[in-house]
Amino acid sequence: MLGGIDVYRWFYLENHLKFLETIPSGFKGLGVSYDLPRKQITPDQLAHQLEEVRPDIILATGWTPLQREPYFRVINQYCNRYNAFHVFWSFEDPLHTETWGMYYAETGKPDYVFTHSFDSASIYQQIGIPSSYMPFACNPDIHRTLPAQPRYQSDIALVANLKTACHTFRIASLETLLKPLINRGYDVAIWGQGWRENRSALPFHVPDDMIRGPIPYDQVPYVYASSKIILGVQNSPDLLTRRTFECLGSGGFLLTNDTKGVRRHFQSGIHLMTSRNPSETISMVDKFLREGSFRKQIASAAQREAHRNHTYSTRVSAMTQAIQPYVSAKKQKKRVSLFTPRLKQEVRPRLNFTGSNNQGMLGQYLRVGRSHQSVQHAYLWFDVQEDLLRSWRIASAKLKMFLVSPAAGHPTIKCYAIRSPWNKKSLQNGSPPKRSTQPIAKTQIRSSFSKEYPYKDNWYTFNITHVVREWLTGTQKNYGLCLGLSDANFGFLQFTSTRWNGRNKYVLGRVYYRRYLPRLEIIYENQTPIQLNSWSAFKE
Template sequence: MRFLFTDFNPMITHGLGRTLTELGETVKIVDVGLGSQRDPDFLEHAISSFNPDFVCSQGGWGKLGDIIFPILRRKGIPHIFWASEDPVFFESLSLPMAKNSQYVFTTAAECIDKYYSHGIKAHLMLFACSPSFHHRVEPDPRFNHDCIFVGNNYSQFPARLKGMEIILKPLIDKNFDLKVYGLDWWLNRKNRFFIEPEIYGGNLTYEEMRTAYSSAKIVLGLHSVDTSPTMMSMRTFEALGCGAFYLTQWTPAVENLFSNHEHLVWSKSPQETVELVEYYLARPEERQRIARNGQAHVYARHTYHHRAEEFLKVLRAPASGSRHDYGRCFTVDSNSNQRWWVMKVKRVTINMKNP
């Protein structure tokens, strides 16, 4: 099959798109938003030259829908939408895109019923890592810090702000060796959370992020969603794939997919963060053990190879009923403490972590 992706997001270039190519599919990635600013017929030309079976988008920011859907309807090309901004932007962003798409995937299991209520099929597809890219590399002295965080200052999200107060603020207050990398929004004192210049390390390329993860003693994690059973920061999978020791803000999704002090470590309070950092900085062997386990876990269960196989299975399944006839996602087997999510109609079971 031939897939035309509409932007160069790393989860496509180093993730799903790259993996589909490795599985023998034909993939082309273009930046429709930028290309259409230069040439209104950019997508028309891309489709004519590539002749895709599917056009695929994730997120859907800006005027992407206004650009692609009139063309796809006219040409009869199905659209695949990966709602990577669920659940936060379900109403404003994902739903309008999903209503015009033939296949919808979401990172947030709780949104499947919401799509269903609008007559839309939705399939669960989480973030992941790519072992061919997300692996340990030679450490760089620039990133040889006790703790680092890589990401942007999304303090406008309550869950993210709470995570900053739990994870970053206590380490800053206690003068730990901490560097924060991302866009310079971190320095803007008008934001609800900001840092001083000596803590800010600048913005990193995606390749530098991998090196930073391979160099620091502790990689910190924050999440913009703390109520979803499945949605979490994509950095979780990427950091673990790079063999990092990952200390993160607790969320239900993190607990559902990973085991504390086995694959990673989570904190629920500022005091716990300080205690965990002090404990693990003094115990490099334990850090290394957990980092190895975390990497093995995501390599075994959460790679883009796994996601691509799920993705292709949905596309290859024979059509049954209308486009708006689809099952729901729910928990079962709670008495035995097994966390399973089932997509009923497709009969797909995802084992979140070892029973």
């Protein structure tokens, strides 16, 4: 027993250095048995290693090469064979929940999800996976008081990477914290990757002499020790970056954004300082560059707080306590219930083909419009007839289609309910089914088309709630949906089908490409707990 909770043997599915120097310290600090995958391990080798060490819990984090479907299959087979427990600690929410988070939930099939985003736990619960908040932490063996190093000294330092696809809040954070200091000519040192190559993506100029370049992970605490003020850029209002905890654990004085994520764990003026706008940033910097003793007092209080409540030992202990009832129930093959007021299910089409007035096509794209003198429509059929769901009220049902190439104009695409049977052979024979006289939903193609991740502008959504309700109540027979264009002279649009291989001119090979396949997304209002083993949030 560990503090009144069971002690399990863990297997941490990671071999990336930046994770190995942090999370395993939590197991070591608590004296918990754990294993790591061997270097350059293959799925078959992973299966052998799991058989050798026989862990009770498998923990995965991040977005690294081991988080791929071949490894997921090995984990799922092992967990099913030995009733072991699979935990995913998601570090990519909320920015990548719809892509990476849901990809992991669907293919990895974790038993429990921890997320560093406070508001994202409910998203996983909504797909029937128990979930709770678990922020980053620090490793006191690394993030501790160190001597200042002359090569890292500056009045103000920022440790952060800069990518081309810099999201809105991160840019706003930089505009609040960094931009005003650049404009006033303060002594600022910027450490991290991508600043010279990608600074044109920012709405302000970053001078060459401030960019110091990449820095090894084990050298970052020396920057915190050698700079008077550390700028803490945040990625979202509801979470804290890993560097926030690591800076405070290292005894750095942190100036960061005033967000609910910061306020959830730390107090401005006691553990760190927060800024709401550029003028406050200037005021704070001027004040604390002068008041060295006050600056050190705050940094010391922050370090004590981080080492007391925000280490990986405290996180592993909290995780163990949260999952213990679920782990025990799985080992004893007991049923576990989860209550969430809303449940989301994603249904991929069982049938999806392009049909025209003379033939059907089975390619990896669904075409809608005119091509080679024939008018083409997309036909999709979804299997939504489940007895388990008929007693629940449908709050919403939306057809989501992903456009894979830009349109030449702005036609309106219409969605019809199909009114007669059809199949692949009937489309190939040039015999399309009957459809509703009027469209059940429609949307106009936008001028914008995303050529960079996350491709948000390429999604088109059709609200078909009333039709899906009719299908489930039996008011109307479910023969599927048909998509067509209002302008028969337009040309054609190309959407993904379930046969898409994840590659084209604009969307390069992503391991989570299945997240861009067509789907019917249904939200059910639920009044009773569900049995976890009876619910499937992802249905082919």
